[in-house]
Amino acid sequence: MTAGLILRGVHLTRGTIPALRGIDLTVARGELLVVLGPSGAGKSSLLRAVAGLDRITAGTVAIGGRDVTALRPGQRNVSMVFQSYSLLPHLTVADNIAFGHRIRGADRRAAADRAAAAAASVGCADLLARRPHQLSGGERQRVALARALVREPDVFLLDEPLAHLDAALRTSMRTEIRAVHDRLGTTTVHVTHDQSEAMALGDRIAVLRDGRIEQLGTPDEVWHRPRTRYVASFVGAPGMNLLPADGPLRPPGTAAGAELGVRPEHVTVIAAGSTTDGAIGEVERVEVLGEDALVHLRLGAHAVVARVPARTRPAPGDRVTVHVADEHLHAFDAITGERIPLPAEAATR
Amino acid sequence: MNRDRRQLVLMLAPYLAGLALLVLLPATATMTMAFTHTDLIATSEFIGLDNFAELARDPAVHAAVGNSLSYLAYSVPLRLVLAVGLALLLHRRTRGAGTARAAVLLPGAVPELAYGLMWLWLLNPLQGPVNQLLLLGGENGRTMFGTLPPQWLTDPEDARAGIVLMSLFTIGETFVIVLTARLALPPEAYEIAELEGARAGQVLRRVTLPLLAPVLAVLVLRDTVASLQASFIPALVVTNGGPPPYATTYLSLVIYQEAFEYLRYGYAAAVAALTLILTVMAVLIQWRLLRRWAYHGLAGMGTHRLWG
Incomplete structure (x- = not known):
């Protein structure tokens, strides 16, 4: 045909x-x-x-x-x-x-x-x-x-x-x-x-x-x-969070010089102290979009957005633990922007 | 009266004052004068409809009405066709388009009197460039078409044609308006036609002209009003109303001659009134003919922005 x-x-x-x-x-x-x-x-x-x-x-x-x-x-x-x-x-x-x-x-x-x-x-x-x-x-x-x-x-x-x-x-x-x-x-x-x-x-x-x-x-x-990193950040509202590989989220097996991406939908926000697994951050701003809320977080020097159910949203100023499952992480070459396969991804393939 | 209306009245006031003082007042005075005998020497006296009775019998006025209407009938459509043609030809930004646009505009910038004098030379039957040009390629004193060269200043038909010819070069204003209107048309309208495989003639007939229709209608009306006065300077300077008796005597020229050569202000005012009536009639007839054609385009143009 x-x-x-x-x-x-x-x-x-x-x-x-x-x-x-x-x-x-x-x-x-x-x-x-x-x-x-x-x-x-x-x-x-x-x-x-x-x-x-x-x-x-x-x-x-x-x-x-x-x-x-x-x-x-x-x-x-x-x-x-x-x-x-x-x-x-x-x-x-x-x-x-x-x-x-x-x-x-x-x-x-x-x-x-x-x-x-x-x-x-x-x-x-x-x-x-x-x-x-x-x-x-x-x-x-x-x-x-x-x-x-x-x-x-x-x-x-x-x-x-x-x-x-x-x-x-x-x-x-x-x-x-x-x-x-x-x-x-x-x-x-x-x-x-x-x-x-x-x-x-x-x-x-x-x-x-x-x-x-x-x-x-x-x-x-x-x-x-x-x-590519570009597609990751353009598709999605808001687009994917992009962090350096040596930043607050550190999955196993990522090369240095890569950039990590995670969609706001895949960022889990838990009240600080209830778990030790994850990075500690602070809530800066919360936008409620009806069923969901966008939580703008600060993890050290990095800004991260999380989409969470509006019912369980944290308040601005709260200290929270941020967790991302390994299978939801994307990695991109910091220079070329090309996608780099992660071990977790290779496993699910 | 609410705020908006008061503001509107305030903003219009200077214009309305000028209109009243400079147009309505003289117009009323003229209309009143039409019923009097006024020569600025004796005191003017009321003579009822005598001026109009004389006007109905006056061979100069008869000739002038015919000449003015024939001028209108030839000049208005020819000027419009020429202006539209040139505007559509020159709307693209091609090499030389700017120069060509300027060339179209230029004759309109020449003072009317100088323009008239220039044509007096151009139309000279023996040395004038127009006839010299027509004689090129012809033999035995005939033109390239084998006809005798036109006698612009002595033959009645040729003289009237000469006056129309003169009017065809002062189309700058009409040209600019059509050019601007054409440039404002949405390119998508042309792309729709292009995608459907429309030929140039179809694009002109089915896209360009209908979209320009409201503008063209206004231009026709405006040119009609203007044309009843525009023939004045050429007729005065180039042909002085002749060849005798009245070959290029137009209403505007009759008014001028009666008022300023014969000092018959009352009678001139009556001819002016007649001109006004003819103008209004011509505009009304055209508006009735054009209204349907122009309306939808106009309504469509108004919504271009909403459309976006």
């Missing part, structure tokens, strides 16, 4: 600034890949390279087994949903969805029928007669989704489509994007800077940094086995 999308050695330069520096990426047909990274990492450039909106300076792009590197955007059969302005303001919802078919010469009636079907498939059939300025933000992106779907594209490109929606809507829309994808099975590349969106949505996640892919893997792999 041919892959849905293959990028090989893709470089892209914006002005004089390199935006993509050698992207190799294969997206399986029907897969939903999330590209995750902070702003400026090259996420949008990656999508625009696939769409052909920006000309790549080196490498090849193949969609559905067809080399499209030299083709114009209109010949690539891709659809794109933008962060904003995804609709034309002077057209009704129906005309917006039918726009592409009309451009390509479909007659008015046929285009309208397909637009209505696409609108129904994402639940905005009742909006067909409206104009973009009469829609809410969520409705607009729903219509933009329908506009992109109606083409039956080979690849579906979503450029932070949820970034401008409020939190509640963002969560429900991402569920819907996943549902639409599962129903249609179109190869999809979804760009976001929101790591929870990436975890919830993606079959796989590509973490992008400075125009390179830092890690490509399933949400589980990215979460449990971050390939």
